[in-house]
Amino acid sequence: MATEQELQLLRRAVERGLATQDQADSLLADIEAIEALGTTVDVAELMIKKQLCTKHQLDMLLAEPKPLSPETVAPPKPAEPKPPEPMPAADGAQGTVGGFQIISRVGRGGMGVVFKATQLSMDRTVALKILAPKLVKNKTYVERFLREARSAAKLSHPNIVGGIDAGHDKGYYYLAMQFVDGESLGKQLQREGVMDEPAALKIALQIASALEYVHETGGFVHRDVKPDNILITKDGTAKLADLGLAKSTEDDAAMTRIGSAIGTPEYLSPEQARGEASIDTRSDIYSLGATLYHMLAGAPPFSGPTPSVILSKHVNEAPIPPRRKNPKVSLAADAIIMKMLEKDRDRRYKSPTELIADLECAIGGKELVHARRLHLHTAGSDSRISERIAHRSKQKDSTPYIIGGVVAAVAAAVIIGGIIILPRRPPGGTGANDKPTGPDQAEVQALQLEANATEALDAAQARASADANDFKKIVERFQDIAAAYPSTRAGKAADILVNTWRTKWLDAADARFQMTRAEARGLIDKKRFGAAVKLIETFPEGLLTKQVQQKQKTAIAEIEKQADAACDEIQAKARGLADKGEYDEAINALNVASQMGMEKITQQAQTLIDGMRARRQAEAEKAAQAAIKLLAKRDDSLLGPLSSREYATASELVRKASADDAYEAVRKELDGRAALTGALEAFWKMANEGARKLIGSNEVVEGQTGKVVDIKDGRIFVDMGAIQVPVNMRTVTARRLSLLAGHACKAN
Numbered sequence: 001m002a003t004e005q006e007l008q009l010l011r012r013a014v015e016r017g018l019a020t021q022d023q024a025d026s027l028l029a030d031i032e033a034i035e036a037l038g039t040t041v042d043v044a045e046l047m048i049k050k051q052l053c054t055k056h057q058l059d060m061l062l063a064e065p066k067p068l069s070p071e072t073v074a075p076p077k078p079a080e081p082k083p084p085e086p087m088p089a090a091d092g093a094q095g096t097v098g099g100f101q102i103i104s105r106v107g108r109g110g111m112g113v114v115f116k117a118t119q120l121s122m123d124r125t126v127a128l129k130i131l132a133p134k135l136v137k138n139k140t141y142v143e144r145f146l147r148e149a150r151s152a153a154k155l156s157h158p159n160i161v162g163g164i165d166a167g168h169d170k171g172y173y174y175l176a177m178q179f180v181d182g183e184s185l186g187k188q189l190q191r192e193g194v195m196d197e198p199a200a201l202k203i204a205l206q207i208a209s210a211l212e213y214v215h216e217t218g219g220f221v222h223r224d225v226k227p228d229n230i231l232i233t234k235d236g237t238a239k240l241a242d243l244g245l246a247k248s249t250e251d252d253a254a255m256t257r258i259g260s261a262i263g264t265p266e267y268l269s270p271e272q273a274r275g276e277a278s279i280d281t282r283s284d285i286y287s288l289g290a291t292l293y294h295m296l297a298g299a300p301p302f303s304g305p306t307p308s309v310i311l312s313k314h315v316n317e318a319p320i321p322p323r324r325k326n327p328k329v330s331l332a333a334d335a336i337i338m339k340m341l342e343k344d345r346d347r348r349y350k351s352p353t354e355l356i357a358d359l360e361c362a363i364g365g366k367e368l369v370h371a372r373r374l375h376l377h378t379a380g381s382d383s384r385i386s387e388r389i390a391h392r393s394k395q396k397d398s399t400p401y402i403i404g405g406v407v408a409a410v411a412a413a414v415i416i417g418g419i420i421i422l423p424r425r426p427p428g429g430t431g432a433n434d435k436p437t438g439p440d441q442a443e444v445q446a447l448q449l450e451a452n453a454t455e456a457l458d459a460a461q462a463r464a465s466a467d468a469n470d471f472k473k474i475v476e477r478f479q480d481i482a483a484a485y486p487s488t489r490a491g492k493a494a495d496i497l498v499n500t501w502r503t504k505w506l507d508a509a510d511a512r513f514q515m516t517r518a519e520a521r522g523l524i525d526k527k528r529f530g531a532a533v534k535l536i537e538t539f540p541e542g543l544l545t546k547q548v549q550q551k552q553k554t555a556i557a558e559i560e561k562q563a564d565a566a567c568d569e570i571q572a573k574a575r576g577l578a579d580k581g582e583y584d585e586a587i588n589a590l591n592v593a594s595q596m597g598m599e600k601i602t603q604q605a606q607t608l609i610d611g612m613r614a615r616r617q618a619e620a621e622k623a624a625q626a627a628i629k630l631l632a633k634r635d636d637s638l639l640g641p642l643s644s645r646e647y648a649t650a651s652e653l654v655r656k657a658s659a660d661d662a663y664e665a666v667r668k669e670l671d672g673r674a675a676l677t678g679a680l681e682a683f684w685k686m687a688n689e690g691a692r693k694l695i696g697s698n699e700v701v702e703g704q705t706g707k708v709v710d711i712k713d714g715r716i717f718v719d720m721g722a723i724q725v726p727v728n729m730r731t732v733t734a735r736r737l738s739l740l741a742g743h744a745c746k747a748n
Contacts, residue, residue, distance in 0.1 A: 006043035012061045019052040020265065020307050027052065029111050029135060053306075054507055096120070098169040100128050100176060111141055119164065119176065126164055127180070131173040142173060148242070149175045151220060159210035161231060161241040180241075182234050185291070186227035193298050194326060197333055198363065200295035203230065205359040206238040207288055212352035214240075215281040223279060225287035226267040227294060265310040266300035267291060270343050273311040282345040285355055289340025289348075296329050297322040299465070301341060305500040309493075315343070316489055320458050332362040335371035453490035456481050460494070464501070470542035471505035509543040513551055520555065529563035530597020560598070567593050567601045571608060583616040624665030630657075631666045638673070645730040647681040654678075683741055690740030691716055691729060701725050 010027065013019045019027075027050060031043065044062075047053055053061070095102045100117040106127065107114045112135065117128040135141040152163025152175065164176040185203065189195070195203075207230060214220045222229075222240065229242040269286035271279060293301045301319035304310040319341050323334040336358050342348045349355040349370060358368045460477040468474075478494040478501060485491030516535060523532040536555050539548060570593045577586035590612075593605040634657050641649040654674045657663050663670050694708045699718045706718040706725065716727040729737070 003043075009043060009047070009058075009061055013047065013052055018057060018061075018306050018308070019047075020311070023050075023052060023307060025140075029132060029141065054503060057503065097128065097130060097172055098165070098167045098174050098176075100126065100174070102128070111135060111145060116179065117176070125179045127161075127177045129175045129177065133171065136171065136173065145173050145175070152177060155214060155217065155220075157210055157213045158237065159206045159239055160213070161239045177241075178239075180231040180233055180239055182232045184228050185230040185232055185238070185295075188232060189227055189294060195295045197296060197328065197330060199236075200292060201333065201359055201363050202236075203232070203238045203295065204288060204292045205356060205363065207240055207291075208285075208352045208355045208359060210240040211281060211284050211288065212356060215284075215352060221279050221281055222284050222287075223272065224264060224267075225284050225291060226264045227291055228264075230291070265307040265314075266294075266302065268311065268314055269345070270315045271345060273314045280345075281351060282348050285340050285349050285352065286342075286345070288355075289337050292333075293319070293322050293337050293341065296333060296337070297325040299325075303465075305497075305504070309496065309500070312493070317454065317493075318343075320462075325462075330362065332358075332368055332371075335368060336362060339371045449485060450488045450490065453481065453485035453488040453494075456485070457490040457494055461497075469508070469540070471501060471508060472542050472544065475501050475505060505543070506545060506547065509545045509548050512540065512543050513548050517555060520559065524559060524562060527566060527592070527596055529559055529566070529601075530599075532559050533598075563596055563598045563601060566596070567598075567604065571604070574608060574612070578612050578615065581619075583612050586612055620665065623662075627663050627665035630660075630662055631669060634663075634670075635673075638677070642677075642680070645684065647677060647684045651677040651681045683737075686741040686744040687729065687737045688714065688740075690743035690745075693743045694740075699727070701727060 010019075010024045014021055014024050027043075027046065031046065044058055048055055048058060097117075099120050101120055103116045103118060103125075105113055106116050112130050112132045115128045115130065117126055118124070119126050131141065131145045135145075146166075149163060149166035152161070152166075156162055161180060162178040164178065166173075166175045168174070207225065211222065211225075214222065224242060225240070229240065231239045231241050233239065265273075267287045267290040269279075269283040272283055290301055301322075302310050302313035302317065304313060319338070321334050322337055323329040323331070336355070339358075340348060340355065349358070354370045358370050360366075361368050457478075460474075460481060463477065464474045475498055478498045481494035482491050482498060485494070516539060520532040520535050523529075523535065533556050536552055536559070539552065570589055574586040574589040577583070577589065587609050590605040590609050594602045594609075596602070634653065637653055638650050641647070641653070651674070654670065654677050658667075658670055658674060688711070691711045694716065695711065697708055698705050699708050699716065700706075701718050701720065702725075704720055706720040708716060709719045709724065710717040714729045716729060717724045718727060732740075
């Protein structure tokens with residue numbers, strides 16, 4: 001059960017005009033039903049989900065310090081009955097109630113749960129509605145449930161969901177009804193939007209036939225005709241359901257809460273909105289007219305941010321003809337709907353029978369019988385002004401009064417711009433016998449001003465519906481109307497809508513900014529700081545508020561701070577690498593900073609990169625100069641071995657220099673010297689090999705001929721008879737060395 005704090009929250013919502021008493025009762029019933037199934041409920045979250053209030057309005061309610069009177073919402077506490085057995089569970093649950101076998105759950109409403117079940121005695125499928133267990137303690141809900149059972153039992157019509165059985169079993173009140181294999185008109189409209197006129201008129205004709213039967217048979221008033229209470233079978237038959245609010249015109253007046261609106265706000269008649277006790281079938285005709293309007297125009301005739309605003313419109317505002325919203329609507333259908341939606345019930349169809357006659361004419365393409373051409377106006381305010389003058393003249397001597405009961409929620413909602421004043425009708429009468437008084441010029445001007453204001457408000461609301469996300473322009477339009485027509489009802493309504501849309505604007509802007517901030521954090525994690533800043537800056541203009549602009553500045557400052565910290569870290573790392581001479585790694589690190597997308601950081605990184613490249617070039621040039629000097633010294637050291645033909649020694653000196661990093665800048669020149677000394681060393685080896693071919697041959701030494709006997713340690717030994725004369729090969733001419741090397745090549 002809802003806690004006392006949660007009940008206080010609901011009471012505040014009712015007393016502040018955010019919800020009607022009936023909506024609060026329905027919400028409590030939902031809570032009872034959900035908890036009966038073993039599920040806990042967050043009342044605040046459910047209030048938002050059921051659109052009783054926005055999150056911003058809920059926060060304002062929670063911030064209020066004073067508790068409200070408990071009798072506003074809390075249901076009565078009757079004597080505790082015997083507790084029922086556990087409620088049948090969800091789909092697939094097993095169990096029986098009153099001879100009905102539960103198959104599956106098909107829906108849940110404000111008063112209980114509807115199951116698909118089998119009537120065991122007849123072996124047929126039925127819809128079994130069970131009153132929520134905790135509502136069994138509430139006499140009001142029990143009486144309403146039993147009233148639906150009694151109403152269903154009295155009625156048998158092809159366009160009414162028929163009752164089969166009702167009773168009390170295992171602690172449960174149940175009602176077995178005809179099972180309709182199809183869907184509600186409400187779901188169909190959610191899916192399709194606007195319906196084709198022939199199909200819509202046929203549905204309206206069938207429901208009108210049901211209302212005719214209900215009215216003539218039992219004198220019942222349904223009081224809650226709406227798309228969700230019209231079921232469409234698979235073969236297209238329309239059936240009127242949910243007789244929980246139905247009341248005989250002869251029932252005890254105590255069953256109606258005088259001054260309270262009972263029904264669904266979007267489809268409620270003006271007399272229901274005023275909480276009048278005397279409600280007849282013309283109220284159902286109005287609700288069916290609002291339903292037919294929804295089918296052909298794509299939305300109910302009136303909408304608003306709260307139920308109180310919608311109720312106020314039903315009482316005070318003329319609906320925009322459906323043909324203006326949907327040019328495909330025929331003149332006949334437009335006329336029928338506008339007659340059904342007359343504020344004065346005496347000007348509506350007097351009975352469903354009259355409505356059926358005109359619907360059949362419209363379907364058959366014939367001239368309408370009851371709807372007048374006056375209702376065929378689709379543009380211009382002259383006809384509206386004329387009607388208002390006539391209506392005002394009839395009521396000129398009437399005494400004004402302030403709406404009471406739940407409809408006082410309307411007055412509370414409009415009290416910011418002025419209390420809604422409605423004409424009181426004498427008890428039991430309609431004012432039809434009052435003597436008319438002609439309008440004066442001031443009244444005509446006032447009505448003209450009101451008509452202009454209403455037309456401007458209608459246009460602003462239509463544009464708001466067409467582009468509901470451009471909050472800035474929507475608020476500005478309503479502000480302009482409130483400023484231009486401050487003394488009119490439409491001007492005051494515009495003033496209220498300014499606050500309503502501003503609240504929506506703030507809520508939508510805050511939600512969008514939170515989503516944008518989350519996306520920006522993802523970019524920051526990837527070091528894409530520039531993209532994050534751009535995302536924050538390019539916030540949709542239609543959602544931009546002063547609060548969001550301040551949040552933008554704060555968020556961008558935080559991103560820039562994070563980018564600077566990341567840049568400082570990268571720069572420190574790059575400098576460390578450069579100090580170790582690892583310039584390529586340092587430049588690569590700085591390139592990462594350049595890709596952050598922040599212009600200032602990119603410039604800083606590029607400056608550092610240019611500096612490091614210059615530093616590397618200077619160091620390279622310095623190293624080259626040093627290397628050249630070293631190479632010159634190395635060349636000097638090579639002259640001795642080369643001149644004495646010690647080519648192996650020269651090659652070793654060059655190899656040692658090649659292994660020294662100090663020669664890196666003159667690597668090319670050093671490689672050339674290595675190639676030269678290597679070639680000379682190879683040539684010297686080949687000459688030595690060729691000299692060995694001379695052993696045994698004669699050789700002339702200093703004019704004397706001798707025989708070559710040995711080659712050793714670079715010397716040729718020649719036997720001159722008495723002595724062996726050594727000849728150093730390093731003294732042999734280059735031509736002779738070439739010949740010797742040639743001998744080695746031939747031998748190989």
